Amino acid sequence: MNVQMYIIRVRVFQRNINLKNHVQDEYSDLMEMLQDEGDGFNLNRLKQMVKNLLQGLKIAKQLLLFILQNITFQQIEWKTHFGTGEASSTGIVSGGIWMVKGTLLGALSEFSNLNCQPNIIIIPYFQQRGFQSKIDCIVTIRLGKAIHTAMYLLRKIFGNKEVYN
Numbered sequence: 001m002n003v004q005m006y007i008i009r010v011r012v013f014q015r016n017i018n019l020k021n022h023v024q025d026e027y028s029d030l031m032e033m034l035q036d037e038g039d040g041f042n043l044n045r046l047k048q049m050v051k052n053l054l055q056g057l058k059i060a061k062q063l064l065l066f067i068l069q070n071i072t073f074q075q076i077e078w079k080t081h082f083g084t085g086e087a088s089s090t091g092i093v094s095g096g097i098w099m100v101k102g103t104l105l106g107a108l109s110e111f112s113n114l115n116c117q118p119n120i121i122i123i124p125y126f127q128q129r130g131f132q133s134k135i136d137c138i139v140t141i142r143l144g145k146a147i148h149t150a151m152y153l154l155r156k157i158f159g160n161k162e163v164y165n
Helices: 020-033 044-069 085-111 144-156
Strands: 002-007 009-015 072-084 117-125 131-141
Touching: 020 144, 044 144, 072 085, 085 117
Parallel strands: 072 117
Antiparallel strands: 002 009, 072 131
């Protein structure tokens, strides 16, 4: 995956992420627990991992909603090229992609300020395999709201630590 961020047509951020290695790192603890033959299957450890994951998702949702409330979308263009190599399955996947995009843009308009008509484009390739998705958007945020959001995030992320010992 290639992630790039431009501000006034100047690239300020670029990162290439290898998803195969990233997914393996995420599940290495779970696989290690399941394959551990010395202790056997530890149900309590699995429950604790699921509980920690759900707690992390709850905090991430709160932070994401707070960020979305403070930004305004001026322009959104989301273009996806894909193909499965077989026409029938490409048609089915095309409908699924339309559903996912519509749901995400509906949630975006619900939880943020959307001042534009989103431009959604899906281009299926019926005889080829591949996937490419590109999102271009213009986002505005006021300086005071940006500072307030940054302070809120810092307080939520690092707020559990004591200041004085």
